[in-house]
Amino acid sequence: MKTNPGRFFEDYRVGETIAHAVPRTVRMGERALYHMLYPARHALHSSDQFAQSCGLPFSPLDDMVVFHVVFGKTVPEISLNAVANLGYAEGRWLSPVWPGDTIRSQSEVIGLKQNSNGKTGVVWVRTTGFNQHDEAVMSYVRWVMVKKRDIDAPAPETVIPELAASVPSDALVLPKGLDFSNYDDTLAGESHRWGDYEIGEKIDHVDRVTIEEAEHMLATRLWQNTAKVHFDATNRPDGKRLIYGGHVISMARSLSFNGLANAQMVVALNGGSHAGPCFAGDTIAAWSEVLDKAETSAPGVGALRLRLVAHRAETQAFTLKSDSGKYDSGVLLDLDYWALMPT
Amino acid sequence: MKTNPGRFFEDYRVGETIAHAVPRTVRMGERALYHMLYPARHALHSSDQFAQSCGLPFSPLDDMVVFHVVFGKTVPEISLNAVANLGYAEGRWLSPVWPGDTIRSQSEVIGLKQNSNGKTGVVWVRTTGFNQHDEAVMSYVRWVMVKKRDIDAPAPETVIPELAASVPSDALVLPKGLDFSNYDDTLAGESHRWGDYEIGEKIDHVDRVTIEEAEHMLATRLWQNTAKVHFDATNRPDGKRLIYGGHVISMARSLSFNGLANAQMVVALNGGSHAGPCFAGDTIAAWSEVLDKAETSAPGVGALRLRLVAHRAETQAFTLKSDSGKYDSGVLLDLDYWALMPT
């Protein structure tokens, strides 16, 4: 058989390294597309001159473009037979990606646990994206529930990796040269800076976007994520396609501009849950909560730890979980990340 | 409150200058997208070699890309609480935008008039787009009807700016070096030149395009115009989104290639009315009328003043207004502009 059946639970071994295929050279075309697919307006990713005023040589690719490209490459070996994408941890952006860079991905299997039903298991991988100089550009842990091919295959030894609840602020990697001393609030779009945000503060981002089938398929394909479930309407009687969770991440992050316009760069992914499935026709809204604050060593640069929640417009802002701890049915995404903001 | 509520009528003062946020570096990615979003075929904006044969260093960004980028930046401060986009005047393209240029916008408030109902008022602004060298790339006057936040706020002194009925032909700014002496009709697609058009002549552009939700949202987002009304289906019971008027402008201008393939560059916007709302599912057709002709100082270059009307396919070409002066319900756009054409 020459086509890729994907890996099943019993195909993974703790400690093995999987090199993912199809390296991708990204350029400014990808940036233009990101602006077309999402209401992205953070100035550092929009203007070379603004990026230069922040100490960078020019505007790097949006942090989420990097995440999507690195993630997309892992799909054929990690999530083709996945039943669920369970979580993220210890994600860090390690080096900016510049137009012309070529990205490839590899994953190390760091944990395995067969489920008690014997039909599925959980696989933990640490995925790293590299540029053409073999420098790591980002790294994150993801765990997924994967089907077994053969229910009678023996269960592997259970290995559950120890994962940090969040990336410690002193482990954040700042782009070389970043300097917000001469930051221009007017060009950035808002005057609220790091010092103006308080832990516990919540922001309803007000703006909303209704998603169409064509748009999420264009976006998902752009990252060379070709998982059938996002593209094949014959999978379901209603003809809908399950929307790639990363599409909701980028949509929510872009909507958060309204209230967090100065959260210019995402530098760490502490955790995340795709709390509910998203389909075309859903109207996405978003709210944020400030979880933590930290200083950094770069001039004028502070770090804000934020919860970003995407929800259907019909659900009230600031809704999250019921008393029993289950996500409200209108919640689509609960993301925990660190962003950089001028002090 | 950290999110942007937009400005209300009583927030504007005649004479104030508003700097708009989020500068944008545009490159060839944006040009490729313009060709994907609109049936744009004017050769000067399609081929570097054709542009060089016309005396330019290479192909500049489409004039309408410049308009959309400049306009998009003004939305958060000018039209977030606008009830209607009432008109344009004195629009001029002042310098070509080249790939790699970074565009920002600012607006001067030049007129204010509270409506007699006391609930809304008209705001006139002159918006100018600048490149990274602080050179103006285009400028236009726009007036919008804006809600008052507080109905009891006192009415400002009425100031109605004097606006030219059209840009005089001797005020048109031609790109430096433009020369149509060696113009190639075959590569351009049509053999009708400036001398072949007569004042009063009307052209039905024949081609038609049906608009989908995904497409107008992609286009509008590309210009970082994030006005909720274009993206949020929960605003209306039928789930439709009001289409950005600029999308109709670009669609009609592109359709006008068939009959006006040699109207290579748009250099002035004399006026314009978004005569009716446009929604997904509408099929757009267009017709033009030659309003005026003028010579220019550039070799082989003439100017044509054109009316461009976009209408739903169900409406006959050349329909405009009823005897009472109201636009026919099938008319979507009535635009008045100057274009450059080989003599």
Added chain:
Amino acid sequence: MKTNPGRFFEDYRVGETIAHAVPRTVRMGERALYHMLYPARHALHSSDQFAQSCGLPFSPLDDMVVFHVVFGKTVPEISLNAVANLGYAEGRWLSPVWPGDTIRSQSEVIGLKQNSNGKTGVVWVRTTGFNQHDEAVMSYVRWVMVKKRDIDAPAPETVIPELAASVPSDALVLPKGLDFSNYDDTLAGESHRWGDYEIGEKIDHVDRVTIEEAEHMLATRLWQNTAKVHFDATNRPDGKRLIYGGHVISMARSLSFNGLANAQMVVALNGGSHAGPCFAGDTIAAWSEVLDKAETSAPGVGALRLRLVAHRAETQAFTLKSDSGKYDSGVLLDLDYWALMPT
């Protein structure tokens, strides 16, 4: 009349050369768009470094981008009044297209045959695309059935060109410098090489994509193919638009990655039939058959002649024609091409 009515059957003369309008400079923006519109993952067209490891200076534009751009320019003169696109033959890619190249097209009329009903005729043209150095980048023969303007116009002398059943393997043109000696299977995504494929072998490509109106219109417009039938919903009572056959070609070729990931470059188009009309809502699947194999003079490079069949998901893979020789109603495309693969 200033708009283009298109050519009718009696307007063509055997031996005449038609220069097509609107040259187009293509850049990396077009490549990014190709990755967004199709699930394209062949590594040589995705990564500059991978292309360099194959002896090329960097990654050329996808072969199908070249075909679409060359083809799109011919529509106004060749197929505006076409009733059917009947076939392709003797297609060859002659030189890679690099970012920054400008493409134009011209067609020579090489055959004419009026149909017995006297209302239509078949026109054969050999179309060649050129870059800005007037080097041919690709060439192919296409024949279409075209309406007569005047049924009483006299029939031309019948000239039916002799066309090769397929491009002979020794006529394939390989990109200068191509060398698969250091080919990396892991980065390419599959380990099956030229020696692993047998004549007669069939592959079901498994993956599927449901097509939306917005997507095929975006793609078709990108190639400046503005034939009304693809864009105007008022043409048909059901509001559907006939999908450009080239969209199905690119979709099927991209889907064939799964099983043919190493078929990196398409170098010849032996023939092709748009067996059935495709509409939005159709879910496209694809299968391939190995028709022939040939060695080449380039190091480590073999050629595979492949049949690529696109069909609706409801139709079984490997379905083609009934006993009477008619295509099954679920078959959309039957394409015959040569691709290059590492030995």
